[in-house]
Amino acid sequence: MTWKAMLRGTVAAAGVAASILLTAAAPTPSPSPTSPIPDDPTDPVRALEYWLDGAGIREAWQTTRGKGVTIAVIDTGIGKAPSAFGDAVVGGTDVSGSGSPDGRSPVGVVDRDHGSWVASLAAGRGKADGSGMIGVAPEADLLSVSIGFGAAASVPFVDQVADGIRWAVDNGADIINMSFTTNTLDWDESWDDAFLYAYEHDVVVVVAAGNRGSGTSMIGAPATIPGVLTVGGVDQTGTASVEASTQGITIGIAAPSEGLIGVSADGELARWRGTSGAAPIVAGAAALVRAAHPELDAANVINRIIKTAIPVEGVEQLPDPLYGYGLLDAAAAVEASVAHVDENPMGDLAEWVRLYRRADVAPAPEPEVTPVQVAPLPAADPPSEAGSPLVPSIDSLRYGTLPLIVLTVPGILVGLGVTAAARRIRSARKQSTPAA
Template identity: 55%
Template structure:
């Protein structure tokens, strides 16, 4: 099963505008980043800007040479066999996708009021390049994802951003171990819900995996985005997914739509929470993001908005009760126990090991004839002859005795007269 990006091709969250710079001057870009104020990021920056937190972007590779990402990419790898060893060569279908994601997440801008500013502008990026929809890769798309997760964990990722989808509810067993590995190492995994407009009619894996923080999209007015988002019961929170601005490889800006863009906004928020609360574990971090989400007048949780729209300022400052979000590893382990067990039970039973034939033992000798036994009652004669005969004899004896007694009694009465 191929994994895809939600671009105009098929990966977890973006339908790109025409691939030309949308703005003549980068001073215009910052004015278009409405989500920085509308979702509380500029207020949250008074508390933290995400310094010290590493976010792995498992995507098409990140061009670290663009101005907005100068100093942001601190490591990387390629798991496809087609990119550069540091993960910084865009590859595969929609190769610009990874750079767009990274810029929206941790862009540094190009000046005080110019260039794309990410939601966590001091977080660090680990670039993991995957070749989507490309032949010649050393691993399948599914196996590239699994390998990328393990590499990210082993190289210090605190958060993993996955702006991609399989367009199916299920996922390969190899992902069980990979995601468990991330959860057991206290990593928060953020995944895009996918886009209805790109053919993902319902939330697909990895956004269906228990323990993942799944992101749906809303439009500029904070209403449901039905083309630039998919809907489903696994959605955790919602974030903007329309009229977003990102940087493409080589520089230049485009507006794009989709949960591929909503996911890094939430990954950046997770980075802010992890920086503000360094002792908080993954479940606690997710709990803060979910508990501070704004229902915005909607009944939540819902398959459209999850628990509500993210609120960055509240997530890093509000008083939040602890212990209301289950441990991600426990959730996935339980799912594996229930669902993979069924797969195991349906597997064909192992065949017994072949053994050399063994000759049967001789039958025991039959008992010899007995004169005494011939005169003794058998079980059949006892059951069907002897016992009924004894019952009849006993009944006859009682009748006889009763008759004798009655006769004597009558004689005594007559003699007294």
């Protein structure tokens, strides 16, 4: 029974290498002999890619394999293993200051294979005989934008991301995949312009939600940026992964994040897990949708993916913090009839910037001042004739000298009377005192 059948019946970098038991999907009939790329489902490696059947990817291949669509992988660099990528990588650059100019030299020590694993899931070519690992969109082109995490780069990380996005857009990316998280809800303001630049050029941006096993309990930027398609992770049964995923209200779709395989930079096959792998599976599905429906803009590509998702049993309110709108169904996203939308269902970054950055607040209008008419003052009195300042004037006599005389003379008389009375009292006392 395939993964999709089971689902319908029961209804830092964001990925890490792991040694885990992989569950192989049951073989399905080979596609028609005219299939453009050989595909042998009985090959041991192809059998490990349970998502090819579980997420409806092989079914979608009957319509398209992503030809004409370009996926930019902003990561640690896509290696040059010919068995995995062949001529898939059509361009690249390094924005870390540590890699090669073409973006193909893995950056860092710990995560040097991360970019190759991601790219192989999105658009790995497989071998000519139909064996070996194959990506979700094996005919899509790849752009390799190498960045460095932590001490692996001499350029600040926020600058790397902004520069990488702009380079990818300017070099023809239709889809950008970013399988990393910052573990913080907020993001640098320079990312506002970079992500808006991608949206304005009709680019689908797919990002990983992050992993609890790496210390991410809640999603962080860029998964919190409005307009991106954030991918959560599930295991082989379609159940939300405990270690290889996280949760948050901005998750739009869920895809396999456990039991993954990827081709390393040296061409060796590796086992790994994390939403770093779930994201490129969805990015590859977006490439299939864009190839099948070239008339659709980025908002409608995202809308087809989330509106055709497989519902999860018990989930009633959408989007769900674990599953988003449900589990990826690439075949339905390519083939179903979905109503057209005018806005990105994952949010409007321009509106967010307007509300929270106050970027385009209009200056306060200048107040209008109405002149006030003031009546003219009366004419001044004519000047009086000049006179000597030593000679008193009528006004000085009236308001100065006369009031002074009126107040002073009575006071003097009262004082003299009081003094005389006091003398008479003392004299009388002396005369009445008895002799010794």
